[in-house]
Amino acid sequence: MAVISVLLLIAFILAICLGSTSIPLQSVVSVLTGQTSTAAGDADIILSIRLPRALTAGLAGAALSVAGLQMQTMMRNPLADPFVLGITSGASLGVALVVLASGSAIGVFLTGGLGIGSGFALVIAATLGGLLVLLPTLAVASRLQNPTTVLVFGLMTGYAVSAFVTLLVAGAAPDQLARWVAWGFGSFSAVTWTQLQVLAPVVIIGLLIACLSIKQLNALLLGETYAQSMGLNTKAMHLVTMGTASMLAGAVTAFCGPIGFLGVAVPHIARSLLKSSDHRVLVPASIMLGALLALLAQLISLLPSQFGVLPLNAVTALIGAPVVVLVILRARNGGFVG
Amino acid sequence: MTALLEARDLAVGYGRRRDKRTVLTGLNLTVQPSEMVCLLGPNGVGKSTLMRTLARALRPLSGTVAIAGSDTARMSPAELARHVGVVLTERINIGAMPAFRLVELGRYPHVNWAGQLGEADREIVREAIVSVGAAHLAHRDISELSDGERQRFMIARALAQKPSVLLLDEPSAFLDVSGRVEMVAMLRHLARDQNIAVILSSHDLDLSLRTADTIWLIDGKRHLHIGAPEDLLADDTFAAVFSGPNVTFSVTDRSFRIRTHPRGRAFVSGFAGRVDFARSVLEREGFAPSDSPMAELLVTVGEHGWTANGNGTQAEGQSFADLARFARRTGEGVQ
Numbered sequence: 001m002a003v004i005s006v007l008l009l010i011a012f013i014l015a016i017c018l019g020s021t022s023i024p025l026q027s028v029v030s031v032l033t034g035q036t037s038t039a040a041g042d043a044d045i046i047l048s049i050r051l052p053r054a055l056t057a058g059l060a061g062a063a064l065s066v067a068g069l070q071m072q073t074m075m076r077n078p079l080a081d082p083f084v085l086g087i088t089s090g091a092s093l094g095v096a097l098v099v100l101a102s103g104s105a106i107g108v109f110l111t112g113g114l115g116i117g118s119g120f121a122l123v124i125a126a127t128l129g130g131l132l133v134l135l136p137t138l139a140v141a142s143r144l145q146n147p148t149t150v151l152v153f154g155l156m157t158g159y160a161v162s163a164f165v166t167l168l169v170a171g172a173a174p175d176q177l178a179r180w181v182a183w184g185f186g187s188f189s190a191v192t193w194t195q196l197q198v199l200a201p202v203v204i205i206g207l208l209i210a211c212l213s214i215k216q217l218n219a220l221l222l223g224e225t226y227a228q229s230m231g232l233n234t235k236a237m238h239l240v241t242m243g244t245a246s247m248l249a250g251a252v253t254a255f256c257g258p259i260g261f262l263g264v265a266v267p268h269i270a271r272s273l274l275k276s277s278d279h280r281v282l283v284p285a286s287i288m289l290g291a292l293l294a295l296l297a298q299l300i301s302l303l304p305s306q307f308g309v310l311p312l313n314a315v316t317a318l319i320g321a322p323v324v325v326l327v328i329l330r331a332r333n334g335g336f337v338g
Numbered sequence: 339m340t341a342l343l344e345a346r347d348l349a350v351g352y353g354r355r356r357d358k359r360t361v362l363t364g365l366n367l368t369v370q371p372s373e374m375v376c377l378l379g380p381n382g383v384g385k386s387t388l389m390r391t392l393a394r395a396l397r398p399l400s401g402t403v404a405i406a407g408s409d410t411a412r413m414s415p416a417e418l419a420r421h422v423g424v425v426l427t428e429r430i431n432i433g434a435m436p437a438f439r440l441v442e443l444g445r446y447p448h449v450n451w452a453g454q455l456g457e458a459d460r461e462i463v464r465e466a467i468v469s470v471g472a473a474h475l476a477h478r479d480i481s482e483l484s485d486g487e488r489q490r491f492m493i494a495r496a497l498a499q500k501p502s503v504l505l506l507d508e509p510s511a512f513l514d515v516s517g518r519v520e521m522v523a524m525l526r527h528l529a530r531d532q533n534i535a536v537i538l539s540s541h542d543l544d545l546s547l548r549t550a551d552t553i554w555l556i557d558g559k560r561h562l563h564i565g566a567p568e569d570l571l572a573d574d575t576f577a578a579v580f581s582g583p584n585v586t587f588s589v590t591d592r593s594f595r596i597r598t599h600p601r602g603r604a605f606v607s608g609f610a611g612r613v614d615f616a617r618s619v620l621e622r623e624g625f626a627p628s629d630s631p632m633a634e635l636l637v638t639v640g641e642h643g644w645t646a647n648g649n650g651t652q653a654e655g656q657s658f659a660d661l662a663r664f665a666r667r668t669g670e671g672v673q
Contacts (some may be wrong), residue, residue, distance in 0.1 A: 231419030276435060
């Protein structure tokens with residue numbers, strides 16, 4: 001844990017140092033500690049671009065990872081995460097509907113021209129959209145005991161909803177469409193301080209709720225019947241968990257686009273690094289590891305700077321896909337770690 | 339003595355209103371403290387449904403279940419968990435965690451929102467682990483334990499809830515023979531030592547008949563018979579429920595016998611320690627035991643071998659397998 005927190009701090013500072021122009025460490029530290037000796041240009045870049053970007057990456061990574069952990073524990077399914085279960089697609093639908101309904105050009109909200117009020121509207125729409133897709137998937141899950149079927153159902157619902165979103169957006173002007181597609185690649189860069197004022201509290205509340213339900217999540221490790229027999233109110237727990245996961249994933253999707261793989265991969269990395277299924281360890285570890293990996297993904301996406309930046313989703317897939325494969329291989333050997 | 343668990347006019351089954359499937363109905367059950375009850379019956383007659391209803395994982399279609407005088411339907415989840423501990427068949431798979439942490443989960447209905455265990459809680463957890471005889475395994479990882487060892491910790495976890503009733507739905511289904519016997523013996527001790535009512539559904543007829551105070555037997559027509567094992571043996575309930583086209587239930591053996599095509603009678607005499615074995619070999623081959631030497635088959639058993647005379651041929655041999663082969667040949671000759 002201590003190692004993870006040190007790495008997290010390093011990644012955070014690196015994410016501020018590096019970018020289209022590198023900023024020396026001293027300037028970063030002095031700006032972050034409130035001294036004003038730094039060149040005005042650097043301070044400006046740090047405060048208006050790098051710092052919000054790094055904060056967004058950290059919050060988004062933590063949010064998606066905790067949402068993934070909640071889904072994996074609740075469904076007793078090692079491959080569950082907000083993306084696979086369609087929460088992310090549902091959130092996209094919510095975003096698209098709000099944007100279309102408000103009549104504003106898609107580009108406006110994507111480039112950050114929103115106030116706090118519409119920011120909250122967006123988050124609520126994304127959360128509700130996520131729940132809209134999650135509910136039928138969970139209804140299927142409660143009838144079918146086969147985890148694979150549930151995942152396929154979630155994936156297919158997600159694809160169907162994404163297709164519907166594409167149809168909705170297809171009528172937009174070409175340059176707006178291009179921006180929508182770019183949003184679909186995922187990015188931490190477009191989030192402004194104003195949007196952070198919405199994103200940060202929503203994510204922090206979600207993470208707090210997850211921390212407060214650690215005892216319940218641990219009871220769910222034994223499956224629903226046992227959890228109930230030990231005194232867990234499973235219905236209430238389902239509502240709380242679905243609500244928080246949708247809120248966390250919805251808020252991130254609204255501002256950063258649909259980001260895959262972090263949610264499924266991070267809980268598994270945490271389990272195997274810390275060799276524990278205990279949520280008293282897993283929840284904080286997923287928060288920190290999620291933030292760390294998101295910051296790393298952000299740094300990697302900057303690498304080929306002469307071609308512009310890599311799509312964030314490509315980077316998270318490169319990190320996440322091998323983890324998913326490992327999980328499947330281990331499950332086949334009988335060592336499913338839930 | 340007042341009943342600890344009491345079910346009145348209970349109907350159990352699945353579904354609500356329109357799509358209702360009643361499985362068992364008109365059940366009136368009472369269980370006393372420290373009583374061990376075994377629930378027996380063929381597959382699919384509703385043993386699990388009844389267990390799940392008693393544990394409130396299913397709602398009763400009608401009637402009530404009360405524990406220590408209060409209706410379980412009105413209890414909060416935590417209140418119910420302080421009265422009833424549950425262990426199921428299913429293999430649990432919770433990944434890496436020391437075994438005693440699993441037992442600590444049993445303190446769930448007693449501890450605060452943060453799940454913080456106090457010294458008293460830890461002591462209860464230790465006692466629970468000791469009472470299932472698994473103290474030496476407490477710090478091992480759950481994933482490294484055998485099915486039987488893991489199931490012990492699942493029982494310890496249920497005991498850590500400090501329940502007055504322990505419900506176990508085929509808890510030994512995955513265990514080997516010695517594991518089953520060990521577990522049932524342990525449950526019997528728990529019932530007596532800790533004054534807990536143990537209700538156990540099982541397929542293990544023989545073991546249940548030897549250990550239970552009370553048997554709940556559901557027959558193929560979904561009628562429930564209740565009584566001490568000996569009561570249900572004496573009035574031939576067991577024989578009626580478990581005899582089928584290929585097996586009979588022998589009340590004296592408390593176990594099954596294969597129905598074979600009758601091929602005659604056999605008179606067995608000789609070395610006392612081995613006569614019974616020879617009889618059971620011959621019975622399996624279709625020769626009913628006979629008290630008179632006027633039988634189709636005459637067998638004399640020695641300390642190390644046998645001689646037999648049947649259907650005009652004589653033979654002798656060492657092993658019971660040889661005797662079985664001889665009886666088979668003779669039987670064919672008889673027909």
